[in-house]
Amino acid sequence: MRVDAVFVGRAYLGGRFEEVAVAVEGDTIAAVTKPALAPRGEETVVLSPKQLLLPGMVDLHVHMREPGLEHKEDWRSGSMSAAKGGVTCVFDMPNNVPPANTCDRLREKVAKALSKSIVDFGLYAGCSDEPETLKPCADLFFGFKLYPEDLYSPRAQPTFKLAAELGKPVFVHAEDPSLFRDSPLHSEARPPEAEASAVELALELARSTGAWLHLTHVSTKPALEKILASKALGKVTFDVTPHHMLLSDSLYRSPLAKIAKVNPPLRSEEHRAAVYAAARSGAADALVTDHAPHALAEKLSENPPPGFPGLELALHLLLKEVLEGRLPPSAIDLYSSKPARLAGLRKGVIAPGFDADLVIVELAEWSVKGSELVSKAKYTPFEGWTMRTKTVATYVRGRCVYRDGEFGEGGARA
Ligand code: NCD
Ligand code: ZN
Secondary structure, three states, rough: EEEEEEEEEEEOOOOOOEEEEEEEEOOOEEEEEEHHOOOOEEEEEEEOOEEEEEEEEEEEEEOOOOOOOOOOHHHHHHHHHHHHOEEEEEEEOOOOOOOOOOHHHHHHHHHHHHHOOOOOEEEEEEOOHHHHHHHHHHHOOOOOOOOOOOOOOHHHOOOOOOOHHHEEEEEEEEOOHHOOOOOOHHHOOOOOOHHHHHHHHHHHHHHHHHOOOOOOOOOOHHHHHHHHHHHHOOOEEEEEHHHHHHHHHOOOOOOOOOOOOOOOOOOOOHHHHHHHHHOOOOOOOOOOOOOOOHHHHHHHOOOOOOOOOOOOOHHHHHHHHHHOOOOOHHHHHHHHHHHHHHHHOOOOOOOOOOOOEEEEEEEEOOOOOOOHOOOOOOOOOOOEEEEEEEEEEEEEOOEEEEEEEEEOOOOOOO
C-alpha cells in the first residue's frame, strides 16, 4: 500500500505522546502505526526530536469580521492567523455589519469564506425577530449566538424554541446589562454578578424549551458553580478562554488597560483561578479564543471597543501550561477533540477516519510581540510573554496551509 503522505514522530494520541507514523490518504488519516510498520508515502515528513505532531485545533468562537468590518480582519487574514496558531477549523460569530441573521446573509458569508479562508469553518446564526425564517437554511449554521441584549429581549425565547426543534446549540454571552455600573475600571463596570444573573436566565430558557445551552467565555466562579450544578439536568455545555484562565483585572491598572479591554472583563484572582481549575479538571467542554480583532487606533481611542486577537497564541499558551507542568497533557483535548465532538466533526483527533488536520510544533523559546501577529490586529494583552513552542507547519485535510512563515492556498470546507 502506498499513501499520499506519512508523518513520523512524537504525536499526541489523546492524553499522551507516542512515537508513531500517521498515514494520510486524500483528506483523511488512513492509519496510525508503529514507525516500523508505516506504509510508504508519496511524501514522508519526519519530525525532529524537538518537534511534536498534534491534531489541528478547533476554535468554536472567533470573529473574522467579514462582511462589514474588514478593516479589523477578513477571512484571509483571520484564517492565516488561525493556520499560524495551529487552528484548522474556526466557528465564526454573527455580529457582522449587517448581522448574519438571515438565510441570504448566511449564504453570502459561506460563499465569501469558501473563497478566502485557508482553514475549515462553521458559522453561527444571529438573533432576529423572525428566527423561523432560518429554518430553510438550517444546514448553513452550527448554532445560534445570543448577545446580552438578545438574551434580555423578546427574541430570546423563540430562538431557544427553534434551536430545540432543530437540535442546535444556543451559544450565550451571559452578562445582565441591568447590573452594569458606571466605572472607569472595566471589571467594575461589568461586575461578576452580571454573569451569574444572566446564566440563571439562560438556564431557565434552556429548561423551559429543552434546548441545548452553551455558555461561552465563562469568567466567574459563581457562574461556573451554577453551570456545573445544572449539567445533570439537561444539555448544558460551556467554554473558557485563555485570557480568563491566565490574565486578571490587574491589567486594567496597567499600560495594557485599553488593549486588555474585553467582554466579559478580565476578573480578580479568585475568578481567574476558578476558570483555570475548570480547564484543568476537564470540567470545561472547550477552550475558545473569542478572537475579537479591532484596529489598533480603535483600541487606543478614548472609548476602546472590547476584544483582542487570540488565534495565533492560544495553542502555544496551552502548551506552555502543559510543558511547565500546570496542566495535564489531556488539556490539549479542550481545544481539539472536545470542541470537534460538540460540533459533530471528525476532526481534532489523530486516528484513522478523522480529517488529516495536523500541526507540527517545535520546542522553541520566543517572546510574544503583538506587532508580529499576522492578524490585522497587531497587539495582544500577552505582550512579552515567553512561549515554549512555535508552529512549524499546519495541514488542513492533508493540504499544507502554513510552513515556516509561508502560507499555502487552502480550499476551505464549510
Ligand atoms: C466582541 C467583539 O468584538 O465582537 N468583543 C468581546 O470583547 N468579546 C463583542 C462582544 O462579545 O461583546
Ligand atoms: Zn465573541
